[in-house]
Amino acid sequence: MPEKPAIEIALTTQPDGTAYACCRLQKTEAKGDLKAMYIAMNRFRVVPGHEDAFEAVWRGREGRLAELPGYIEFHMLKGKPAEDHSLYISHTVWETYQNFLDWTQSDQFRAAHARAGQNTENPVKYLSGPQFEGFDVIIHEDSTGARRAVAA
Numbered sequence: 001m002p003e004k005p006a007i008e009i010a011l012t013t014q015p016d017g018t019a020y021a022c023c024r025l026q027k028t029e030a031k032g033d034l035k036a037m038y039i040a041m042n043r044f045r046v047v048p049g050h051e052d053a054f055e056a057v058w059r060g061r062e063g064r065l066a067e068l069p070g071y072i073e074f075h076m077l078k079g080k081p082a083e084d085h086s087l088y089i090s091h092t093v094w095e096t097y098q099n100f101l102d103w104t105q106s107d108q109f110r111a112a113h114a115r116a117g118q119n120t121e122n123p124v125k126y127l128s129g130p131q132f133e134g135f136d137v138i139i140h141e142d143s144t145g146a147r148r149a150v151a152a
Contacts, residue, residue, distance in 0.1 A: 037093065037094070037095065037096075038093070038094040038095075038096060038097045038099065038100045039091065039092070039093055039094075040090075040091075040092045040094070040100055041089055041090065041091050041092075042089065042090045042130040042131075043087065043088070043089050043130055043131040044087070044088040044089070044090070044126060044130055045085035045086075045087060045126060045127035045128055045131070046085055046086045046087075046088060046124060046125070046126060046127070047084075047085060047125040047126065047127055048081065048084070048085065048086065050123075050124050050125045051078075051081075051086045053122045053123065053124045054086075054088060054124045055078075056122070057124060058076050058090075061112060062111070062112065064108035064109075064111060064112050065092065065103070065108070067108050068099065068102060068103050068106060068108060069095075069099060069102070070094050070095035070096055070098075070099025070100075070102070071092075071094060071095075071099065071103070072093040072094060072095060073092070073093050074090070074091070074092045074093075075089075075090075075091045075092075076088060076089075076090055076091075077089040077090075077091060084127060085127040
């Protein structure tokens, strides 16, 4: 019986105080198990009325992720608004944890975060700092429709 996947959580705080929480799921490649993969997710709770400013900041950022080895994809997700905030989640998938660490130490990372918090004309207000949630993967289905179960 395959062993349970290992989940590793890492927190990184940048000089501007922005925190990044990340989760790594690692399984061996044998017998159809999942390969090592690293998913970095940041949850942003934006104060109502500041959604447009938040989205403008992210839309205006220069994409630098694709310049790094191991980058797979990025999504900015918008959830259903709550009474006191609108939820956004940045979701980045990397081939390996090391690829993610290399990103956090790269010139591309520094360039992407150089203007964080500097929007004085239309500043974004947050309910709190970024939050992390991690999930165990129990089924993985790839773009070909192939499914692989992961032992719980």
